[in-house]
Amino acid sequence: MLYWFIFQKNLKAQNTFLLVTSYVFYGWWDWRFLGLIVLSSAVDYWCGLRMSEDKHSEPTVKKEGLKSWFYDKKKYLGISLLVNLGMLAFFKYFNFFIDSTTDFIQMMGFQAHPETLQIILPVGISFYTFQTLSYSIDVYKGKIEASKDPIAFFTFVAFFPQLVAGPIERAANLLPQFFKRREFQYQQGSTAMKLILWGLFKKMVIADNCALVVNPIFENYQTASGLELIMGAVLFSFQIYGDFSGYSDIAIGVALLLGFKLMVNFRTPYFARDIAEFWRRWHISLSTWFRDYLYIPLGGSRVSTAKAIRNIFIVFLVSGFWHGANWTFIAWGGIHAAMFIPIFLIGKNRVHLDEGDHLIPSFKEILQMLYTFLFVSLAWVVFRSETIGSAWFYLERIFNNPFLSMNFSWFSYDLRIALILFLGLDWVGRFKYNWLENLEGKWYRYIAYVVLGFLIVFWGVFTEAKEFIYFQF
Numbered sequence: 485m486l487y488w489f490i491f492q493k494n495l496k497a498q499n500t501f502l503l504v505t506s507y508v509f510y511g512w513w514d515w516r517f518l519g520l521i522v523l524s525s526a527v528d529y530w531c532g533l534r535m536s537e538d539k540h541s542e543p544t545v546k547k548e549g550l551k552s553w554f555y556d557k558k559k560y561l562g563i564s565l566l567v568n569l570g571m572l573a574f575f576k577y578f579n580f581f582i583d584s585t586t587d588f589i590q591m592m593g594f595q596a597h598p599e600t601l602q603i604i605l606p607v608g609i610s611f612y613t614f615q616t617l618s619y620s621i622d623v624y625k626g627k628i629e630a631s632k633d634p635i636a637f638f639t640f641v642a643f644f645p646q647l648v649a650g651p652i653e654r655a656a657n658l659l660p661q662f663f664k665r666r667e668f669q670y671q672q673g674s675t676a677m678k679l680i681l682w683g684l685f686k687k688m689v690i691a692d693n694c695a696l697v698v699n700p701i702f703e704n705y706q707t708a709s710g711l712e713l714i715m716g717a718v719l720f721s722f723q724i725y726g727d728f729s730g731y732s733d734i735a736i737g738v739a740l741l742l743g744f745k746l747m748v749n750f751r752t753p754y755f756a757r758d759i760a761e762f763w764r765r766w767h768i769s770l771s772t773w774f775r776d777y778l779y780i781p782l783g784g785s786r787v788s789t790a791k792a793i794r795n796i797f798i799v800f801l802v803s804g805f806w807h808g809a810n811w812t813f814i815a816w817g818g819i820h821a822a823m824f825i826p827i828f829l830i831g832k833n834r835v836h837l838d839e840g841d842h843l844i845p846s847f848k849e850i851l852q853m854l855y856t857f858l859f860v861s862l863a864w865v866v867f868r869s870e871t872i873g874s875a876w877f878y879l880e881r882i883f884n885n886p887f888l889s890m891n892f893s894w895f896s897y898d899l900r901i902a903l904i905l906f907l908g909l910d911w912v913g914r915f916k917y918n919w920l921e922n923l924e925g926k927w928y929r930y931i932a933y934v935v936l937g938f939l940i941v942f943w944g945v946f947t948e949a950k951e952f953i954y955f956q957f
Contacts, residue, residue: 510608691725804820
């Protein structure tokens with residue numbers, strides 16, 4: 485009410501209101517970490533202004549043998565990188581490096597007694613750090629102009645719908661929207677509510693119900709049968725997809741209610757026909773970030789084959805490490821690199837660039853989808869496991885254990901029906917953002933909304949609070 489009807493005619497007041505509510509939203513989790521996001525915003529705002537001022541200046545240091553790092557623009561970019569990556573490294577990876585070094589020293593036969601800290605990981609730090617870094621890099625490259633409005637810029641960094649789990653927005657897309665007059669539009673609000681409704685279904689009906697089955701299987705993988713372990717891997721695939729894409733839908737919908745358009749983060753990734761297509765559809769804001777700010781600067785594929793393979797491995801390993809301070813995430817990234825490189829070498833990594841125009845997939849496409857989903861699901865086991873050893877033991881038991889026994893009571897009929905419904909609706913909605921868009925203008929769309937609402941109420945998990953998986957990253 486305040487945002488649309490009180491502050492609607494004053495853009496500065498709208499942005500200030502959004503900034504305050506975003507800080508309240510973030511500080512509600514732990515107010516002490518507000519200082520980090522304010523510091524990150526302030527550093528990048530200042531560095532952006534200085535890079536913009538110095539974009540035509542001569543280097544301040546001219547001495548034979550010194551590299552161009554000492555040019556003014558590079559210094560300010562360096563400050564931005566140092567502060568943001570430094571905060572991320574300390575809060576997310578400090579104990580990981582200490583523990584890994586200790587394990588290596590002890591493996592070499594020496595004694596080590598490290599002092600580690602109980603460091604709390606600030607929620608969303610990986611997301612807003614990458615968002616601010618992309619701004620600094622784009623200003624440095626001259627792709628965008630530096631913002632001269634601190635309220636707009638600080639709100640861009642802390643924008644609460646996508647602050648804690650993305651999408652990771654580019655300044656070129658989101659920042660200009662803070663300078664445009666925003667007025668409430670019915671069609672925009674209708675689309676937003678559809679996104680939020682579908683996102684809630686994904687989270688509460690699909691993801692949270694899958695979690696009720698997945699968690700006991702992963703906790704008791706030492707005694708579970710091979711078939712149960714396969715079910716755990718498959719259902720975790722649906723859990724993490726429903727959880728993360730559900731959050732993205734809700735975030736995009738809430739932003740749209742406020743007059744902002746965020747980028748699409750998922751496009752039915754489990755219908756991908758190879759691993760390259762999967763990564764064009766999964767966590768799009770992160771995969772494109774690494775493509776633009778790491779893969780291409782390394783040379784991309786416009787280098788020798790050996791260097792291109794190196795670049796692919798670097799991107800996937802860093803992508804895995806971005807998810808968390810655990811060797812399982814790095815191994816998960818390495819597995820995806822190993823799956824990607826063969827199709828890259830034979831030049832098939834850009835074959836499936838669209839969803840196709842047919843309702844019924846061919847037999848070949850079905851096999852390709854199943855093959856890709858199988859490998860992605862097995863890789864998710866490594867992602868979900870606490871250690872490399874437990875992941876290996878889990879996968880080993882799938883193939884060494886009899887497939888005959890299974891406790892089907894874990895897998896309720898409601899969940900089976902919900903998954904079939906989810907897959908069907910995801911398939912028919914793949915041409916648009918989601919299947920509800922296909923009902924636009926149809927009289928029976930209201931029946932679909934009511935049915936979906938009832939399914940959330942009756943099949944959704946309300947008995948225990950389940951936070952979104954990607955909040956931990």
